[in-house]
Amino acid sequence: MAWLALGLILTGVGIAGVILPLLPGTIFLILAAGCFARSSPRLEGWLLAHRRYGPAVAAWRRDRAIPIKAKLAAFAGMSLSLVVVSLSGAPPIALLSTAVLIGASALYVGTRPSGPPE
Template identity: 70%
Template sequence: MRRNEGADGEATPPGASRAAAGRVARAAWIAAGLVLVGLGIVGLVLPVMPGTVFLIAAAACFARGSPRLERWLLTHPRLGPTVVAWRRDGVIPLRAKMLAFAGMALSVVIVALSSAPPIALASTAALVAAGALYVGTRPSTPRR
């Protein structure tokens, strides 16, 4: 089979396989974004699961796969404001920070009360501390 021949021996137009790969990649970005929006909505309802981080990731996926879905997410009255605030100023609202800290503390407590080996508790505590440091150092209000 020559370079520009398909499996049936027919010549394929130059760039056809690249275009097909682009369509597959676009569909994958959209699918990932939709899954992340679903996780984000669940996270907004459940107190121990973060929602905003999934919505931020969904917006990034939509930016690569569907500008229309990205625009929908960013302009959504309930889901969009935190994503826009993050993109514009790196803001994590104070309420979200408090919920994140509570969820992180709960994670450490659960691991501490389980029969996990000490290395698991130390690893969990170190990762939670790093996450808490990152969240805590983000601004809580937009720059004026």
């Protein structure tokens, strides 16, 4: 029951992420599909077969691929986050740790194969 509830919540956040700028949607849909795989094969099948959301989730499962559009959105969001932290007056350790984590995340995203467009 918890997997199903979490899957439904993640699906809602993922759909909101597709609509709202700077909120990633694909990662939440990938996580939702994982939750549905453990709780509801019917909802997992619906998500994987969905015309708009399914290809990105299937590409991740098949090839661990991230669509170019999603990569660009991720890079933009990471850059904006680093600028906000830089301008916030955060202590140097916070800026450094943010930069290191964002750099590692950007490296991971950038080195994944590119999948179908969202």
